[in-house]
Amino acid sequence: MTAAWLPWQNVPLLPPLPLAHPLTPAVLAEWLDGGQAFRWHRRPDESFEGGWAGHHVRVRLANDAPGGLEFTLPALVNESAREASMAALRLYLAGPEADEDALPWRSDTHLAACMAACPGLRILRQPFGETLLGFVCSATKQIVQIKQMMALLASRHGAVLTPGTSVSPAWHALPTWTELAAVPEPELRACSLGFRARHVAGIAAFLAQNPGWLEATEHAAYPEAKARLLVLPGVGEKIADCVLLFGAGRLEAFPVDTWIIKAMARRYGLDGWSPPQIAHFGRTHFGSQAGLAQQYLFAYERAQRHAAIRSA
DNA sequence: GCACAGGTAGATT
């Protein structure tokens, strides 16, 4: 098996993915690398390299299909593996079926501004277990650091998907929960997890004792799925909602993090409201697609912060 | 040097 990437121009088998909204580089970056997932890395040519489960791909805006996406895979011996990754990528990117028109953008001018600022932003459909791992490690960490934790967990404890070459490093899958159950907690700490290592170890042990629990949780209705996740060590309201939104397509989940608290205080006048109060407001105000609204608000606040830093 | 980072859980008021 060779590990080299096929040149972009020699990938006739990977047709561009059509998109409802033409995409800009900034929106693509927000979509893949804006805090929903922690395994995408921007390359110098503005493409993104990343992966999920047993897949490893590169994605970029299509040259000859404006607004669309094209992608390539590592050279694999097996044609059926290529087909499987292509199909998986489409499901991963397509995400849950969202109804933007059900959001209250007609009456909510701030939401309308957030949507206009990031047209075409979507929710990914990531593997449930991986999403749980990523967000358990996300507590009081910046996205770059969460990505570093995931990279260390993968390279030290995950299966090799693409062997390294002289010109490119190997790509590893994230360790499964079964694999994590065999990793001593000190080794998890050595992946920069800090106090999160205890949570990961605790969840791994729980899942090892409860076969099928994760799958049942993934497929349960939102209220029951959330109640189940809240049993796990290190999983509270916010992380449970992130896992259900980004790892199970539950658009009614409305994660309330520090960014959303700031956004609600500044844009909606909810100064001094507690996280549970904000969560209640979000669910009732944004409705069945509240998770999508949350992602637009989140992207907007972070973009404002970055703009402020650049102009400082 | 020190506050802060896509929080959670247990103690304290």
Added chain:
DNA sequence: AATCTACCTGTG
């Protein structure tokens, strides 16, 4: 039921 703190570690 609200508020306070400890918990790891890297970054600005």
